[in-house]
Amino acid sequence: MEQFMRLFRRRPDPNIEFQALRKKLRGSLVPSGLEGSRKFLPAPEVATLVTTETVRSVLPHDTPPKIIDFICSHAAKLFLTLVVGGEADPAQLASVLGACQKHGMADTLLPIEQMACIGRFTECHSKHDDALNVFHDEVWADISFRFHDDQGMFQSPVFTRDQFIYELKEGCVLPITWRSRHENDGHFSTVYEALIHRLHHDEHVPQQVRSE
Numbered sequence: 001m002e003q004f005m006r007l008f009r010r011r012p013d014p015n016i017e018f019q020a021l022r023k024k025l026r027g028s029l030v031p032s033g034l035e036g037s038r039k040f041l042p043a044p045e046v047a048t049l050v051t052t053e054t055v056r057s058v059l060p061h062d063t064p065p066k067i068i069d070f071i072c073s074h075a076a077k078l079f080l081t082l083v084v085g086g087e088a089d090p091a092q093l094a095s096v097l098g099a100c101q102k103h104g105m106a107d108t109l110l111p112i113e114q115m116a117c118i119g120r121f122t123e124c125h126s127k128h129d130d131a132l133n134v135f136h137d138e139v140w141a142d143i144s145f146r147f148h149d150d151q152g153m154f155q156s157p158v159f160t161r162d163q164f165i166y167e168l169k170e171g172c173v174l175p176i177t178w179r180s181r182h183e184n185d186g187h188f189s190t191v192y193e194a195l196i197h198r199l200h201h202d203e204h205v206p207q208q209v210r211s212e
């Protein structure tokens with residue numbers, strides 16, 4: 001009886017699951033008070049959105065488990081950048097992320113710079129990390145433009161009490177929810193008050209982790 005039930009239980013449609021995840025992801029983005037219409041994903045949301053179960057549901061049923069493991073362990077932000085862009089369907093998504101797994105293209109290499117060799121428009125002009133060779137595939141000719149703009153939403157820093165200088169990654173959206181219009185200008189800088197999103201400073205994040 002159990003086998004009978006299993007035989008006729010309908011597996012979720014990856015296309016429908018993909019659209020549901022995309023909608024949930026877009027609903028989790030927070031507008032930056034500093035940068036006009038740009039948005040960012042609060043850091044803890046990455047682990048909430050990218051689970052083995054969710055990744056499995058949005059990819060074709062025959063996707064190898066090693067690709068799903070790679071996404072969850074090393075490429076969650078890469079995966080979310082592709083999902084929010086919505087320019088790769090589930091089959092393309094599995095193919096692209098499978099290639100990333102083979103090349104070792106993971107979150108640690110994000111954000112990627114604009115490269116003329118993406119989609120093999122031209123030969124590589126400068127030497128880059130071997131893992132970035134994955135972007136030579138022609139599939140990236142269609143999805144790279146959105147990808148390059150969208151990747152900054154997932155690179156917002158978490159500020160800690162004992163670090164005073166931050167080297168921000170190119171294009172990252174600052175997790176600021178409000179800024180004062182009153183500015184003080186100095187010789188080399190402009191100073192103003194701003195509020196950091198509650199999940200992007202260390203007073204809150206460790207408490208969240210402890211309470212879970």
Ligand SMILES: [Zn+2]
Nearest residue numbers: 117123124133
């Ligand atoms: Zn190249």
